[in-house]
Structure formats: structure tokens, C-alpha cells
Amino acid sequence: MTHIMVIGGGFAGVWSAAGAIRAARAAGQAGEHIHVTLISGGDDLVLRPRLYEDDPQSKRVALDRILGPIGVRRVTATVTGIDVDARKIKAVERSGEEIQLGYDKLVLATGSQLVRPGFPGAHHMFDIDTLTSASALDHHIRSLSRRTEQTGRYTAVVIGAGFTGLEIATALVDRLRAVADPHDAGERVRVVLVDRADVLGPELGPVPRPYIEASIDQLKIECRLAKTVASVSPDAIELSDGEVIPAATVVWTAGMVASPLTAQIPADRDRLGRLNVDPYMRVSGVSDVYAAGDTAAALVDGDHFTMQSCQHAQPMGKFAGHNVVADLTETPALPFRTDIYNTCLDLGPDNAIETKGWDRTIHVTGEEAKTLKQNINARWIYPSLDDAEAILAHAGRFSNAEASSKAGTHEAAALNA
Secondary structure, eight states: OEEEEEEOOSHHHHHHHHHHHHHHHHTGGGGTTEEEEEEESSSEEEOGGGTTSSOGGGSEEETHHHHGGGTOEEEEEEEEEEETTTTEEEEEETTSOEEEEEOSEEEEOOOEEEOOOOSTTGGGOBOOSSHHHHHHHHHHHHHGGGSOOOTTTTEEEEEOOSHHHHHHHHHHHHHHHHHHGGGTOGGGOEEEEEESSSSSSGGGOSSSHHHHHHHHHHTTOEEEESOOEEEEETTEEEETTSOEEEOSEEEEOOOEEEOGGGGGSOSOBOTTOOEEBOTTSBBTTOTTEEEOGGGEEOBSSSSOBOOSSHHHHHHHHHHHHHHHHHHHHTOOOOOOOOOOOEEEEEOSTTOEEEEETTTTEEEEEHHHHHHHHHHIIIIITSOOOSOHHHHHHHHTOOSHHHHHHHOOHHHHHHTTO
16 A cells, blocks of 8 residues: 655645545556545634635535545644654644654645734734634624723724735724624724835735725725834734824734745745745655645746645645656656636725736726635635545646636535535
């Protein structure tokens, strides 16, 4: 028996496992003795791109409904060490028991995590990096009306005006009003965006910026640009210029880095900690180790690398899974390819903007873009559930465009199953 170990239960990990099973079955007799195990600390695939929305606890699906039907073994444990020479993984189960697992081929797909700041009072801030932290913010918002009356009770300050910061800031306008309006306090809702850059969405480029700025103005979101944070308390935030903003809610969104497990692999990493991979998702210079999703830096074309995004994590996982098996069965490997890079940014209740390409040319805006965003969030990023044939068919759609065009009633029904 040959063992493929996938570490990580996010998009890249799930599709690496499914892609490997699909490729093994396609290889026929050559793939009959391939066994796939996925190890993850949780029981669910968290729909992380949706954690800026309310009710984050509903933004997940059980891993067993994806992996079980296709025969992937699942181990619930937190990986603490990887020995690539011995091909061993150390992990800790929920019970606290330490375990060791061996592998023949490894796919590291443990995603990314938020960069944590060190200024005074940082522990008072919320974030939407994980299901647990997003749920804590959601509970906090819902409880605001029960707090003692104070200045800033319905004020939220979002630190970081990048993609995530813009989405949570624009969502918070309505989320805060939903709890303030029943108490005739809707006029006290205030959202402030803070960023060290002197423009909104610096990484989003200049083309969509005027539309983003107009949308922020329409929602009456205040901006504090070219500012940093001096300190945070439970009821206020002080900025680098000395301004103090009374605020019961402070949300940190600034900066992402690859999972620290990438440091366990003796290979080159980029400034985000991502492992350099070749066109087949193999970690450069390390035998029998592949990486996918936010832990990997894959070249998309001659000038651009993959982004830390669901858009790239899904196909990277599918290619990694396929190519691990291709290596084992001596069948053709597939070089990574992906669709034109698009960005669909949520900008509030009836508004969004989609851009196309690395120069972020505006494609659609307003309600049309909002409908697109809703389809992405509520349909297209969801896997099929409880249906091996549908799951494996999805694993064979290496293009996101093809995968979304095939999404239909099965995926939509899965949301409420």
C-alpha cells in the first residue's frame, strides 16, 4: 500500500485529496493500492471567504460529507512536526495524545494565517481569520445593544483597508444597524477604516480605486489613511497621530502569511513564507513533498505568482492531487494552469465590483457584480456533498470557470443540507 498524506482541511487540502482519489481511480490497476489520508485539526471545511458575513457558524460543511464518500481517511489532529527525511508526521489528537504517521508522498496545504500585531492592547481586537474568531466578533456585535450606554458603542474601527478590510468594513455598516435600529440608535452607527497606506486597497491597484472610494463614501465610512495604531483599549483606539476614537469594536485585518508548518520543509520560501513549487506543485528541491494553496507560491505566468485566495487554492489542490498520483503510477502529470485572475470585491448590501486580469480592468459593478459575488460565495465555492460521482467530477474540473458553470442544483441544495 502506498500512502499519500494531505495536511490541511481547507480548499487546497480537500481538493488535493479528491484529486488524488480521482487520479488513482483513473489509473486503474496501477492506482488500486494508493491510500489517501487527510489530517486536519477540525471537522469542517470552513468557507473562509465568507467569514466577513454575519452568522459565520453556518459558513462550513462537514469534511466527512466530502471525504467519506470517496474513500479518503480523515484524522483529526494538529500537526506539530514534519520530518521529510524519515517521511514522518508528528501530531496531537484532541485527547492530547501524540501520534506519528508515515507517508510516501506528502501534500502540505495548511493555508495562511493573520499576522498578529504587538502594540499595547492588541488582545482587545477582533478578527475574521478563523471560524472561531469570526464567531466571537458576530457574538460581540449581537450583544452591543445590551452593553452599558457609552460613546462608541456602535462604532467599529477596521484596521487594514485591503481586500478583507474593505469587505468587513462595508458589511459592518448593515450588521451594526441591524442591532442599533431596534433601539433607535441607527444614527450612531459609525465605521472607520485605518491603513498605513495613503490609499484604499493599495494591492488592488489604481483602476478600481475611484469606484471603491465612491462606494466607501456612499456608505459614510470614514477613512484614516497613512496612519497606524498606537494602542487599543476595550472602549477606544488611539492612532499614531494621537487621535482617539471611542469604539466598542476594533477589527484587525492587516497582513497574511503562510502556515508556520512551511518552516518544517527544508526549501526556499517567499516573503509570505510560501514554499516555491514547480509547475507540477512539487516543492522545489525536496523529494516526495508537494504544496498547494496559501502554503505554495506557484508561477501563473512569466511575471505573476498565485495569490493567497480560494480562487487559486482550489485548482492548485486539484493539480497537486493529480500529480502526486501521476508520479506514483507513471501516468502523465499536468502542469498547473489557471483562469485569468479576477477579483470580486463585496462593497455592501447591493454593491460589488469585479475586475479582470492582473491590471484589474473593471468588468462589472453594482447589483450585477453583487449577484456574481453572491453566486461565488453561496454556490460556486461549495463542493458537492454525499455524492462520490459528483465530488470526483468536480475534482476533474481544473478550471474554476468550468467548475462554476457545472454548479447546479446539487451544490445549491448542499447549502441547506
